[in-house]
Amino acid sequence: MSIERVAIIGLGLLGGSLGLAIAERMPKIATAGYDADPNVRLRAAERGLVDRVCDTPAEAASRADLVIFCVPVGAMEAAAIELAAALPTHAIVSDVGSSKQSVAKALAAALPKHTIIPAHPVAGTERSGPDAGFANLFSHRWCILTPPEGVEAQAVATLRQFWESLGALVEIMDPAHHDVVLAVTSHIPHLIAYTIVGTASDLEDVTQGEVIKYSAGGFRDFTRIAASDPVMWRDVFLNNREAVLEVLGRFTEDLSSLQRAIRNGDGDALFDLFTRTRAIRRSIIEQGQDDARPDFGRKDH
């Protein structure tokens, strides 16, 4: 099966980047897109995020070989119901959501007769909306597919090929395992970042102006991810609750033991942890998942 027409539902950072990436790397594929916000549709048309911006999800979905939902995970089911009647039966249904068990359930409820292969490209920036996307977002980033049991191998191969053509590295994973892995590498880091930015702005002894002025000491790295889209992240935490709470439990245990080490003046315990964590950074850079330049090449003044 070959993909000739792709429908993209939701034209924010992910949906927009997807449209631009297809146009750049697979120009023969026709893209149609829809967003529930008329202003986003307008801007998507101006930027040419997809070949055709449609006024209804059904219009975007009709004749599609592949539909990809790029909306917050809590909005997937409603979005899928809206186009269910119009979507050709042969179409593959996928998404870009950050939790996979809940999405699989939501899409299966809305589109029980279609081939559903949830997907998660592990890529993003702190920006959101139709102006945020760019064609290289997925380049050299991992895209995790979580096909349900019994799905046709051919459809999985087609979707894998599609993401690889966009420059992504593809991995197949069990959805429950995905949800734990991403709780660690994405959800908990975001939760912690949101929390510390909130804590800092609520302190009585330290003004917000001071927090901002002296943010180069480390805090600013947290503000970047704490500037991510609030609706998207609210939905992630509500939809990956169990894995998030499990990993959070481990994190708070570890934090308590560091707290105790500081209280007791146990320098060796601190030094051991601080040494161990350097090696992971090195591997991330070696594998091309981050930039080795100090400050990632932040601007000098």
Next chain:
Amino acid sequence: MSIERVAIIGLGLLGGSLGLAIAERMPKIATAGYDADPNVRLRAAERGLVDRVCDTPAEAASRADLVIFCVPVGAMEAAAIELAAALPTHAIVSDVGSSKQSVAKALAAALPKHTIIPAHPVAGTERSGPDAGFANLFSHRWCILTPPEGVEAQAVATLRQFWESLGALVEIMDPAHHDVVLAVTSHIPHLIAYTIVGTASDLEDVTQGEVIKYSAGGFRDFTRIAASDPVMWRDVFLNNREAVLEVLGRFTEDLSSLQRAIRNGDGDALFDLFTRTRAIRRSIIEQGQDDARPDFGRKDH
């Protein structure tokens, strides 16, 4: 009083950057440097981090108008004792340490007759050692001076002028207040980053390879600061214990209430916090303390 000769004790990221910045912006000042590690001294001489690399701290300090300790805060007192006899009585004594009450005490114990003005340039990268420094490190970054009560105003003005000439913005602050502000904007973010990187590498269900592969989901930002110098950071936590434990207590309270919100499915509480934290990011960028480009201009592939 004018500064003609500066002694830099410790030639890692901060000391090396200081030497390079002086050479670039105040080339008339003569710099002499010392590091306890002979390999660092060798490399410092090769890179020309200071005009003269000395084999003893006393040699570097003799004839200095200003000595700046760029060693971990736990090593300040011993380093100061080593050069006490050689340091001219008119010399101003300062440092670049990340906690200020403990440093003030350590330097005063070692050099009771000198004018001591502790300082903290809030700038750095995750790198350390004599190859890490660069001349622009302090440019448009804040440098906080914490002069003790009763110190000569003229000496404070001289040190302020010195840092401003290096491109820094200077603020005068009470040392106890400094220690709380930096606990929030620097120490706790580092502690949290070290913790989550440790938690991630200890999970049984998720391999270290998976953590590295999918780090672009947010985790990689934490690994950068968790790659910072272990000795420096051990000393910071041991020397700013009270402020760190106080802010950490607030953070864990806030984290518990988010945990509860997730458990109870309270989307509104999550959304409210996630919206609030965006504004702080905006201010940090407006004030030039971070780079607005997505991913700070990380390399595309």
